Amino acid sequence: xxxxxxxxxxxxxxxxxxxxxxxxxxxxxxxEDQRRVYESDGLTAYRQMPLxxxxxxxxxxxxxxLTICASFGAKVVPRGAGxxxxxxxxxxADGVLLGMARFNRILAVDYANRCVVAxxxxxxxxxxxxxxxxxxxxxxxxxxQIACTIGGNVAENAGGVHCLKYGLTxxxxxxxxxxxxxxxxxxxxxxxLDQSGYDLLGVMAGSEGLLAVITEITVRIxxxxxxxxxxxxxxxxxxxAGNCVAAIIAGGIIPGGMELMDSPAIRAAEAYAGAGxxxxxxxxxxxxxxxxxxxxxxxxxxxxxxAADHGASTIRASTSDQERVTFWAGRKAAFPAVGRISPDYxxxxxxxxxxxxxxxxxxxxxxxxxxxxxxxxxxxxGDGNLHPLILxxxxxxxxxxxxxxxxxDILRLCVAVGGVLTGEHGVGVEKRDLMGEVFTEQDLAQxxxxxxAFDPDGALNPGKVFPTLHRCAELGRVHVHGGKxxxxxxxxx
Amino acid sequence: MTEIFAPPDANQVAxxxxxxxxxxxxxxxxxxxxxxAYGRPMDTDVILDVSALSGIDLYEPEELxxxxxxxxxxAEVQSVLAExxxxxxxxxxxxxxxxxxxxxxxxxxxxxxxxxxxxxxICAGAARDHVxxxxxxxxxxxxxxxxxxxxxxxxxYDLSKLMAGSMGTLGVMTEVTLKTLPRPTQTRTVLILGxxxxxxxxxxxxxxxxxxxxxxxxxxPKLQSERSAVLVISEADSVTAMRLEGAGDSVSDRAMVLAAxxxxxKVQILDHEDSLTFWAEIRDCTLMPTSGAxxxxxxxxxxxxxxxxxxxxxxxxxxxxxxxxxxxxxAMKDDDPCEGPVRDALDGLSGHATLVRATExxxxxxxxxxxxxxxxxxxxARIKEAFDPQGILNPGRMVAGQ
Numbered sequence: 066x067x068x069x070x071x072x073x074x075x076x077x078x079x080x081x082x083x084x085x086x087x088x089x090x091x092x093x094x095x096x097e098d099q100r101r102v103y104e105s106d107g108l109t110a111y112r113q114m115p116l117x118x119x120x121x122x123x124x125x126x127x128x129x130x131l132t133i134c135a136s137f138g139a140k141v142v143p144r145g146a147g148x149x150x151x152x153x154x155x156x157x158a159d160g161v162l163l164g165m166a167r168f169n170r171i172l173a174v175d176y177a178n179r180c181v182v183a184x185x186x187x188x189x190x191x192x193x194x195x196x197x198x199x200x201x202x203x204x205x206x207x208x209x210q211i212a213c214t215i216g217g218n219v220a221e222n223a224g225g226v227h228c229l230k231y232g233l234t235x236x237x238x239x240x241x242x243x244x245x246x247x248x249x250x251x252x253x254x255x256x257x258l259d260q261s262g263y264d265l266l267g268v269m270a271g272s273e274g275l276l277a278v279i280t281e282i283t284v285r286i287x288x289x290x291x292x293x294x295x296x297x298x299x300x301x302x303x304x305x306a307g308n309c310v311a312a313i314i315a316g317g318i319i320p321g322g323m324e325l326m327d328s329p330a331i332r333a334a335e336a337y338a339g340a341g342x343x344x345x346x347x348x349x350x351x352x353x354x355x356x357x358x359x360x361x362x363x364x365x366x367x368x369x370x371x372a373a374d375h376g377a378s379t380i381r382a383s384t385s386d387q388e389r390v391t392f393w394a395g396r397k398a399a400f401p402a403v404g405r406i407s408p409d410y411x412x413x414x415x416x417x418x419x420x421x422x423x424x425x426x427x428x429x430x431x432x433x434x435x436x437x438x439x440x441x442x443x444x445x446x447g448d449g450n451l452h453p454l455i456l457x458x459x460x461x462x463x464x465x466x467x468x469x470x471x472x473x474d475i476l477r478l479c480v481a482v483g484g485v486l487t488g489e490h491g492v493g494v495e496k497r498d499l500m501g502e503v504f505t506e507q508d509l510a511q512x513x514x515x516x517x518a519f520d521p522d523g524a525l526n527p528g529k530v531f532p533t534l535h536r537c538a539e540l541g542r543v544h545v546h547g548g549k550x551x552x553x554x555x556x557x558x
Numbered sequence: 559m560t561e562i563f564a565p566p567d568a569n570q571v572a573x574x575x576x577x578x579x580x581x582x583x584x585x586x587x588x589x590x591x592x593x594x595a596y597g598r599p600m601d602t603d604v605i606l607d608v609s610a611l612s613g614i615d616l617y618e619p620e621e622l623x624x625x626x627x628x629x630x631x632x633a634e635v636q637s638v639l640a641e642x643x644x645x646x647x648x649x650x651x652x653x654x655x656x657x658x659x660x661x662x663x664x665x666x667x668x669x670x671x672x673x674x675x676x677x678x679x680i681c682a683g684a685a686r687d688h689v690x691x692x693x694x695x696x697x698x699x700x701x702x703x704x705x706x707x708x709x710x711x712x713x714x715y716d717l718s719k720l721m722a723g724s725m726g727t728l729g730v731m732t733e734v735t736l737k738t739l740p741r742p743t744q745t746r747t748v749l750i751l752g753x754x755x756x757x758x759x760x761x762x763x764x765x766x767x768x769x770x771x772x773x774x775x776x777x778x779p780k781l782q783s784e785r786s787a788v789l790v791i792s793e794a795d796s797v798t799a800m801r802l803e804g805a806g807d808s809v810s811d812r813a814m815v816l817a818a819x820x821x822x823x824k825v826q827i828l829d830h831e832d833s834l835t836f837w838a839e840i841r842d843c844t845l846m847p848t849s850g851a852x853x854x855x856x857x858x859x860x861x862x863x864x865x866x867x868x869x870x871x872x873x874x875x876x877x878x879x880x881x882x883x884x885x886x887x888x889a890m891k892d893d894d895p896c897e898g899p900v901r902d903a904l905d906g907l908s909g910h911a912t913l914v915r916a917t918e919x920x921x922x923x924x925x926x927x928x929x930x931x932x933x934x935x936x937x938x939a940r941i942k943e944a945f946d947p948q949g950i951l952n953p954g955r956m957v958a959g960q
Binding site: 176178200221229232236252259263265268271272288289312315318357359362364417419420445450483485487490491492496503504505509510515516517518519530 | 698703706728740771931945956
C-alpha cells in the first residue's frame with residue numbers, strides 16, 4: 066500500500082471538522098470504536114483502520130467531501146456494503162473511508178422504459194424486489210445479493226449465475242451519475258440505450274472505485290421469463306460433465322444458468338441444504354433453461370438427451386417451481402456449506418476457457434496434495450468462472466500463507482490456459498501483485514493513464530488493482546524518437 | 559492527394575504510428591473505408607490503411623469465441639460463423655445504403671469502432687457488449703491489450719469497451735475478440751397493419767415489457783413500409799412489427815399466441831424467409847431515403863412519440879422507429895439537417911442524436927454527435943490525451959479540435 070501521508074494524519078482533526086461542516090450531524094466518524102467497524106471488507110484477512118469515516122447523503126455532499134479531501138491531500142476509499150472479496154474497500158491509514166450506505170433509495174421505477182434509477186447503496190436484491198409485483202427483475206445476481214449494493218456491483222462488475230445468457234453488471238446498466246475527485250459531477254447515459262461519446266459506462270463498470278464515486282445508477286430491468294426448469298445431472302467424471310457442457314453449447318443452447326460442482330462441493334452442499342444431490346457423483350451439473358413455456362419444454366428435452374449421450378449417471382428435471390428452487394438451494398448455499406466442513410476457506414475467482422475445466426481441476430487436485438490443503442470447486446460452467454474454495458485453519462500457524470500461495474498458483478494456472486485472474490470479484494489488493502501475469506508494463510501503463518484522466522493525483526482508492534504506482538506526470542511523458550525513421554522500408558503507396 | 563501508408567502487419571502499424579507521433583503526422587485510420595462519410599470530416603496528413611490486418615486467428619464455436627484481425631471483412635466473419643450455426647447476436651448493420659458505399663467493404667473493426675448494433679440490440683446488447691478483448695496501438699505507438707477471450711472478466715479496466723465507439727480516436731485496433739452465440743434457426747414476425755404511430759408504439763412497449771421475448775420491435779409509417787421488398791408490408795398503410803426467434807417449431811406457436819393477443823387488429827404473421835428479408839431492411843436502414851440529411855436518435859422508448867411530435871412541428875421528417883421506439887431514424891426532406899429542432903426535441907429527456915448523413919460542408923459546421931456537458935467533455939478530452947497525446951489519431955472525427 067502507498068506510504069501513509071503523515072501530514073494528513075497530523076491534520077486529521079482539522080479534516081474531520083471541515084467534513085463535519087458540510088455533512089449532517091453524526092456523519093463523520095472518528096472515534097476508534099466507530100472506525101473499527103470499517104477496518105475490513107469481505108476479505109477479512111486484510112485489516113486496516115481508516116483515518117475517519119464520512120457518510121454523505123447527497124451528491125452535493127459527496128462533491129464537497131471529495132473537494133475537501135483533495136485540498137488536504139487526503140486519500141478516499143469508497144465503500145458500499147463492504148462485501149468485496151478482493152479487498153476493494155480496504156481502508157487506508159491516511160484515507161477517508163467514504164461510506165455510501167445512506168444512498169439507499171430507489172429514485173424511480175420506470176416500467177415504460179424498462180429501467181430503475183437507484184442510489185448506489187440500494188442492495189442488488191432490493192431492485193428485483195421493487196419490481197417483482199409487475200414480474201420484472203434485475204438480471205445480475207451475485208450470491209451476496211441480499212447484502213451487496215448496486216454501487217459496489219458496478220465497481221466490481223458483479224456477475225452471478227446467469228451471466229452467459231443475461232450478461233454482467235456492465236451489460237445491464239444504462240446510466241450513472243458520478244463525482245470525480247475534484248468534485249465535478251457528471252451524468253453518463255440515462256433511460257435510453259447506448260451512450261454518446263466515449264463509453265465511460267463501460268469503463269466505470271469494474272473500475273473498483275479508482276476512477277470516480279458513483280452517486281446514482283440506472284439499471285435495465287427485464288420481464289421475468291414465463292417459465293424456468295432446472296435439471297440436476299450427475300456424472301462419474303468431471304471430464305464427462307465438462308464435455309456435456311461443451312455439447313450443450315455446441316448444440317446451440319444457451320441455458321439461463323449452468324453450474325458445476327465437484328465431489329467435495331456436492332457433499333458439503335447436500336449435508337447443509339438437503340437439496341437431493343447425488344452424493345456419489347464426481348461432478349454435478351445444475352442446468353436451468355428459461356423462456357416461454359413452449360421453448361422451455363423443447364430445450365429441457367434436448368438438454369436431457371445430450372446429458373444422456375454423455376453418460377450422465379443421474380438426470381432429474383424439476384417438476385415444479387418449488388423443486389427448481391430446491392435444486393438451486395444447495396448451490397446457492399455452497400459457500401456457507403463449505404464453511405461448515407472447514408474452520409476457514411479462501412474463495413478464488415479465476416475464469417478459464419470452458420474446455421480446459423477437466424485439466425484445470427486435475428491440476429488443482431495435484432496442488433491440493435502438494436499444499437496439504439483441501440479444496441472444493443464450484444464453477445459457473447456457462448461462462449467459465451471457477452470458484453475454488455481452499456480449506457484451511459487460520460489457527461494453524463502458516464496455513465493462511467499456504468492457502469494464499471495455493472490460490473495464487475491456481476490463478477496463474479487460469480492465466481496459463483487462456484483465462485484471467487478474476488471473473489467477478491475484482492483485483493483489489495488480493496490479486497494486485499499478479500497483474501503482471503496477464504498484462505505487460507505497457508498494458509498497465511495505458512490503464513494507469515486512463516486513471517490519470519479521472520484522478521490525476523491518484524487519491525481515489527490507491528493501492529488497489531495496480532502492482533506499481535506511477536506518477537501521472539511520469540506516465541504522461543511523451544518519448545519522441547527524434548523523428549528518425551526506423552523502418553524506412555515501410556511501404557508508402 | 560493524401561499520402562497512404564499501408565503497413566503489412568501489426569508491428570509495422572505500431573512503427574508507423576510511433577513515427578507519426580514523433581513527427582506530429584496526423585492519421586486517418588482506414589479499414590474497408592466504408593465509414594469515411596460517417597462522423598466529422600478530417601483533414602489529415604496521411605491515410606493509415608490497416609486493411610492488411612485481416613484474417614481469422616481463432617474460432618472455437620463450443621467456447622463461443624472468435625478472434626479476428628480488426629480489418630477482417632464483416633462478410634468473412636459472418637460466413638465463418640454461419641458455418642457453425644452461430645452469429646454475432648448484436649446484429650451488425652451495414653449502412654452502405656445510407657452512407658453510399660459498397661456493401662462488402664465494411665470490416666469488423668469499423669463496426670466495433672462505431673459501436674453499431676441492429677434491431678436485436680434491445681435484448682442482446684450492443685456491439686460493445688460482445689467485445690471480450692482487443693489489441694490496439696495507442697497514439698504513442700505503444701501496443702496494448704485489454705480483456706481476454708472469456709465472458710466474465712474484471713481483470714483491469716475494460717479498455718475494450720472504451721475502444722468500442724471511440725471511432726479510432728484513441729487507438730488503432732489491430733485485433734478483436736468477440737463473443738459468438740448460436741444463431742436462431744426459426745424466425746417469425748407478428749405484424750399489425752394500419753395503426754397509427756402512437757398506437758403502434760404502445761403495442762411495442764407492451765410487448766417489450768411482456769414475457770413474449772421479442773427480439774425486434776419496430777414501427778414503420780407508410781413511407782417506409784411501402785419501400786419493403788416483402789409484399790404484405792409494402793401494401794400496408796403502416797406496420798407494427800414484432801419479431802420472435804428461437805430453436806425449432808416452438809417459434810411459430812409463440813407467434814400464434816402473440817398474434818391472438820391482437821385479434822381485434824389486422825394481424826399477419828411473416829414466415830421465416832420474409833422475416834429475414836424484412837429485418838435486414840430494418841437493420842441496414844434500407845427503407846429510408848437515399849438522399850437528404852439523416853439522423854439516428856437514441857431516446858427513452860416511451861418518449862419516442864413525444865420526440866416525433868416535436869420534430870414534426872418544424873422539420874416534417876420521415877421517421878422509422880426501431881428498438882420499441884428507442885431508436886429513431888429521422889430523414890429530412892433535403893440536405894438541411896434541421897439541427898436546432900432536433901437538439902431541442904431531446905430537451906428534458908436523456909438521449910442523443912447523431913447526424914449520420916449530411917454533406918461534407920454541413921458536417922464541418924454542424925456538430926455530428928451530441929454535445930456533452932462541460933465536465934464530461936473535459937474528461938473525454940483528458941482521456942483522448944491519455945491515449946493520443948499528440949492528437950494524431952483521427953483528429954476531429956468526433957469532436958472539433960480533438
